[in-house]
Amino acid sequence: MSRRSLLRGLGGAGAVTLLAGCGVPSAYVEKGERAGPDLSGRDRSLDFANWPLYIDTDDEDTTRRPSLDAFRERTGISVRYTEEINDNDEFFGKISPALMNRQETGRDLIVVSDWMAARFVHLGWVQEMDRGAQPNVTRHLDPQLRRPAFDPGRLHSVPWQSGITGIAYNRRRLGRELRSTKDLWADDLRGKVTLLSGLDEAIGLLMQGNGVDVTRWTGDDFHALCEQVEGLVAERHIRRFTGNDYIKDLSTGDVLACQAYSGDVIQLQADNPDIEFVVPEEGGELWAESLLIPNLARHKANAEQLVDHYYQPEVAAELAAWVNYVCPVPAAQDVLADSGDEELAALAEDPLIFPDAAMRGRLAIGRDITSQERPDFAKRWNSIVGL
Structure with a gap:
């Protein structure tokens, strides 16, 4: 771990x-x-x-x-x-x-x-x-x-x-590449995707997948994302929301793709070279x-x-x-x-470990959730993920 x-x-x-x-x-x-x-x-x-x-x-x-x-x-x-x-x-x-x-x-x-x-x-x-x-x-x-x-x-x-928040997936089991955050919502990944449970850890990458500039996202962007995730939960597309559990799920094949941290994946790859990490085309969060x-x-x-x-x-x-x-x-x-x-x-x-210029161009540091926003945002996000 x-x-x-x-x-x-x-x-x-x-x-x-x-x-x-x-x-x-x-x-x-x-x-x-x-x-x-x-x-x-x-x-x-x-x-x-x-x-x-x-x-x-x-x-x-x-x-x-x-x-x-x-x-x-x-x-x-x-x-x-x-x-x-x-x-x-x-x-x-x-x-x-x-x-x-x-x-x-x-x-x-x-x-x-x-x-x-x-x-x-x-x-x-x-x-x-x-x-x-x-x-x-x-x-x-x-x-x-x-x-x-x-x-x-x-x-x-x-x-x-x-570090970088991006997408990890098992390329051999999935049989194809993932390039975009939107690829997580493909029909053949229904029930085989996990997202991070933490509000601050999860929302940046998902907003980037929707084309949002995470350096200046708004409350409307957040609530639109919540509606999207609520729909995916209702359709049982998302298997569950995780903390460290995604490492085990990805290693065993219980999930095929997930939100993940770059450092975790480097360590996973030492034991399983089929695991890939991608900074999505729409961007990843630094x-x-x-x-x-x-x-x-x-x-x-x-x-x-x-x-x-x-x-x-x-x-x-x-x-x-x-x-x-x-x-x-x-x-x-x-x-x-x-x-x-x-x-x-x-x-x-x-x-x-040392992002090159091409990767750096796709990385952004998301703006902070303000103290005024946090109570309401946390309440809504936690109701979705079950915290």
Whole structure:
């Protein structure tokens, strides 16, 4: 099971999530209240919370993480690394009481999906990073990821990894190619298609299939999509809505085509070369999961150094070779290509890790769902998918 496949869309974070999603004013933290005493100078450590299976590990000792070890050896800063994030909303619910009450969370660096990062940024719950201390980020961050709508200029966030939502299918079992999102609705795929259950994960690709510009989609576009999906559910064309389950369904042949994440498919292909991933002709959605420094973090400067460490092309290449998602450091491609290792050189040529110009031209970053839109949109989407 890959890291991204653990993602669930709208989980049960309860009243705290609803409160923040509605943008309750008292939850907002003013800029002057976000920073606390930084102990980085005398305490050479930091706490880093991440998702499972989302960092390189040693082949012989899986408790060791070579890229973190290299950081400690170079800087003298030790990292307390925890794999505690299994769901965006669940993690939000875990740390939001502290942030809402102007208390520190015990974490200096976290990784969440950009749609959740938008929530943190809009609530004023994360700090701006000092780009003067991050020359590698400034120099090497992928230009296509530099200007998310939720964080202009990427002042508060830095992508950890990126990826593509597209279509995966079993070409041998299906007996033909799929090129378009509309191809999912062909008669011979009735009952053999799954879609992602999460609102933020699912709607971008489906809207693109309807010719919508996802950088500026409207409420009418959303409701038109919902009507379309409701009809497909009524016709039993869609087998079900999934989180990580689609990997198993696709592997066993229970489904022939599905919405999928690029990194998952690379890993599936290692065991089943019949599995294909396609960025549809109408476009695919480019997303990122980003590093954030929560308010009152006690080791902000140390955290900023760690972020910059992962933007060295050599370190980014090491991480990309392990996780197989879209690398946010394009310069890492040359590192892998020149490695002298046949397998690593092959990864450098994989457009699902380093998208070429043709693929990039079909990728778009969807606009965020606003706090005003989310309650109604989530209610309608969840009623369709059964959440």
